[in-house]
Amino acid sequence: MQIPIIEKRRKRGRQWRLFSGSHGTFSISRRNQKVYKTFFFLFILMLNSNIIGMAESSHAAKIDTLMNAYLKNELFDGVVLVAEKGHIIYKKAFGLADREWNIPMTIDTKFKIGSISKPFTAFVILQLVQDGLIRLDGTIADYIPDYKCKYQDRMTIHQLLTHTSGLLDALEPEEEAIKERLFHELRDLIKYAEAAEFYFDPGSGFHYSNFGYNILAYIAEKVTGKTFDILLKERIFEPIGMMDTREYRDTGIEERLAKGYEYKLLKGFENATFFDNSYAVGSGGLISTAEDLYKWHRALLTDQYISNELKEKMFEPTRSSQYGYGWSIGKKLCENSRDTLTIAEHSGSVNGFGSYIAHILRDTSLVVVLKNWRDDTFISPAYAPTIGQEIISILYGERVSLPQRSIAKHMAFYIGRDGFDQAKNEYFRIKKEDFESYSFAESELNKLGIELFFRFHMIDDALHVFAMNMNEFPKSYNTYDSYAYILMQKNEYASAIHYYRQGLDILRMYPEENNSEQVQKDAQQALQFIEEMEKKLH
Incomplete structure (x- = not known):
C-alpha cells in the first residue's frame, strides 16, 4: 500500500x-x-x-516472554505492571500468594513494599513545606527540641530527605534481628540514631539511612498533631484513590495480603521471620498493590498535590549522590539510540518481600515489580530491581537474555537435605536430561563453593564442589585457584601448592580462556600464597 x-x-x-x-x-x-x-x-x-x-503490543509480548521464563524457572511469584507513555500495556500476576494453601496470585494482591514507602514520606514532607509548616533548611532542633546529638542544630530536612545527613543507617544485623520484632513508639525508635556516631559531617557525603526517614515521619507528626498513617491517608491515599495502600498494622486483618517467604540456600522456602511494622514507620512500612502504584504514578504527572517547583526538587539529585527527595535518580544509556534516559526509581526489601518501581521521566513510562519472597543467597537471586531494569531495556529496544534455573541453587538444596553425593548425582542427571533449562556456567559451582565455605563453614562440601568445577572446566584457572585456596585453609600446604602451580600452568597454556584482570590479580596472589606456604613447610 x-x-x-x-x-x-x-x-x-x-x-x-x-x-x-x-x-x-x-x-x-x-x-x-x-x-x-x-x-x-x-x-x-x-x-x-x-x-x-x-x-x-510488541513490548508487552516480550515482557510476557521474560516473565513467563522467570515463572517457569521458579524464580518469581508476584505481580508486574508496565505503563508506556502513561498507558498500561502490561499487568499480570504470577505464582502463589500463599504457598501453604496454594492460593494463586492476583492483580489486586497486596504486598509489603519496604523502602518504596520513602517516596511517600518525602511527598508528605514536601506538602508540609508547601503549607509553610516545614522548611527544607530547617534543622532537627527546630522540630524536635528534645533530640540531642552532635549535630541537631546542623542536620537539615533537606539532608534527611537526600541521605546526606551522616546518620546511622540501621543497627548491626544481630541487634536488628531482635529489635525489629519489638513494638516501638516512633520517638523511641529514633533514639537509636540519636545515640549513634555519625558517618560524616552533615552535608559532606552520602549514606543511605532508614532512621533518617523515621525522623522525617516523626517531624511530620509533630508539626501537624496527627499520626503519620493518618497524614498519608488524608494527604495522598484518599485524594488519589489508593484504597489498597496504607501503613500496615501487624495485628490487623488485611484482605488479599500476600504471605511473605524467604528462600534459604540449603533448605528451600521458609515463612519469613516476624517483623513489627512499627520499626519501619516512614522508612518502609507501607502495603500497596501494583494498580495503586500506577495511580500514584499518574498523580505525580500533575501539579495537583505539590507544585511543579517542589516536584522538580524531588527528582533532582544532590551533588554528592544520585538521590533526590525520596527517589534514586539514575541514568541509562540506550544501546540502540545512544539516548540517555533519566529514571526515578526505588527498590524495597522487607522480610519476605521485594519490590521495585521506576518512572522514566522523559516519556512518563512506569515499571512496577512486586515479589512475595526474598533470597538469602547471591546465587541467581532474581531481585525485583533486576527484573524491573530488564523490562526497561525491553521498552527501549534492547536485547534481554531469558533467565535459566541455577544448577548451583538446585544442588545446594540437595546438599542441605541429602548430602553432597546425592547432590552430585542430581547435577549429572539434570545435565543429561534437562541441560537447556539450567545454567551450567563455570560461575555456578564457584559461587556455591564460596557460599558453602564462607557462610556455612562447610569446608569439605566446598572442597568437593570446587573439585567438581575443576573437572567440569579443566581449562579455567579460577577452578584450580578456588580448590587450592580451600586446601590452604585446611593447612594442607603441599596439596595447595600443587594445585596453585597446576592452575598457573593452565593460565600459561590457555591465556585466551583466562583473559581477565581478576584472573591476573588472583594469579599474583597465588604466587604470594605459594611463597608463604613453602616457608611454613620448611
Missing part, C-alpha cells in the same frame, strides 16, 4: 494536487481543501496510533 502525498502547487495556490502513485493525478478545488486536509490529518493520526499500538 502506498501512502498518499499532498503537495502544494507552486503556480496555482487555489488548488492542491493529490499524488497516489499509480492511481494518477487529480486536483482539489479550494472549496474542498478543508475536507481533504482534515481527512489527511486523521489518516496520519490513525497511522501513528497504529504504529504506537504495534510497538506497545
Whole structure:
C-alpha cells in the first residue's frame, strides 16, 4: 500500500494536487481543501496510533516472554505492571500468594513494599513545606527540641530527605534481628540514631539511612498533631484513590495480603521471620498493590498535590549522590539510540518481600515489580530491581537474555537435605536430561563453593564442589585457584601448592580462556600464597 502525498502547487495556490502513485493525478478545488486536509490529518493520526499500538503490543509480548521464563524457572511469584507513555500495556500476576494453601496470585494482591514507602514520606514532607509548616533548611532542633546529638542544630530536612545527613543507617544485623520484632513508639525508635556516631559531617557525603526517614515521619507528626498513617491517608491515599495502600498494622486483618517467604540456600522456602511494622514507620512500612502504584504514578504527572517547583526538587539529585527527595535518580544509556534516559526509581526489601518501581521521566513510562519472597543467597537471586531494569531495556529496544534455573541453587538444596553425593548425582542427571533449562556456567559451582565455605563453614562440601568445577572446566584457572585456596585453609600446604602451580600452568597454556584482570590479580596472589606456604613447610 502506498501512502498518499499532498503537495502544494507552486503556480496555482487555489488548488492542491493529490499524488497516489499509480492511481494518477487529480486536483482539489479550494472549496474542498478543508475536507481533504482534515481527512489527511486523521489518516496520519490513525497511522501513528497504529504504529504506537504495534510497538506497545510488541513490548508487552516480550515482557510476557521474560516473565513467563522467570515463572517457569521458579524464580518469581508476584505481580508486574508496565505503563508506556502513561498507558498500561502490561499487568499480570504470577505464582502463589500463599504457598501453604496454594492460593494463586492476583492483580489486586497486596504486598509489603519496604523502602518504596520513602517516596511517600518525602511527598508528605514536601506538602508540609508547601503549607509553610516545614522548611527544607530547617534543622532537627527546630522540630524536635528534645533530640540531642552532635549535630541537631546542623542536620537539615533537606539532608534527611537526600541521605546526606551522616546518620546511622540501621543497627548491626544481630541487634536488628531482635529489635525489629519489638513494638516501638516512633520517638523511641529514633533514639537509636540519636545515640549513634555519625558517618560524616552533615552535608559532606552520602549514606543511605532508614532512621533518617523515621525522623522525617516523626517531624511530620509533630508539626501537624496527627499520626503519620493518618497524614498519608488524608494527604495522598484518599485524594488519589489508593484504597489498597496504607501503613500496615501487624495485628490487623488485611484482605488479599500476600504471605511473605524467604528462600534459604540449603533448605528451600521458609515463612519469613516476624517483623513489627512499627520499626519501619516512614522508612518502609507501607502495603500497596501494583494498580495503586500506577495511580500514584499518574498523580505525580500533575501539579495537583505539590507544585511543579517542589516536584522538580524531588527528582533532582544532590551533588554528592544520585538521590533526590525520596527517589534514586539514575541514568541509562540506550544501546540502540545512544539516548540517555533519566529514571526515578526505588527498590524495597522487607522480610519476605521485594519490590521495585521506576518512572522514566522523559516519556512518563512506569515499571512496577512486586515479589512475595526474598533470597538469602547471591546465587541467581532474581531481585525485583533486576527484573524491573530488564523490562526497561525491553521498552527501549534492547536485547534481554531469558533467565535459566541455577544448577548451583538446585544442588545446594540437595546438599542441605541429602548430602553432597546425592547432590552430585542430581547435577549429572539434570545435565543429561534437562541441560537447556539450567545454567551450567563455570560461575555456578564457584559461587556455591564460596557460599558453602564462607557462610556455612562447610569446608569439605566446598572442597568437593570446587573439585567438581575443576573437572567440569579443566581449562579455567579460577577452578584450580578456588580448590587450592580451600586446601590452604585446611593447612594442607603441599596439596595447595600443587594445585596453585597446576592452575598457573593452565593460565600459561590457555591465556585466551583466562583473559581477565581478576584472573591476573588472583594469579599474583597465588604466587604470594605459594611463597608463604613453602616457608611454613620448611
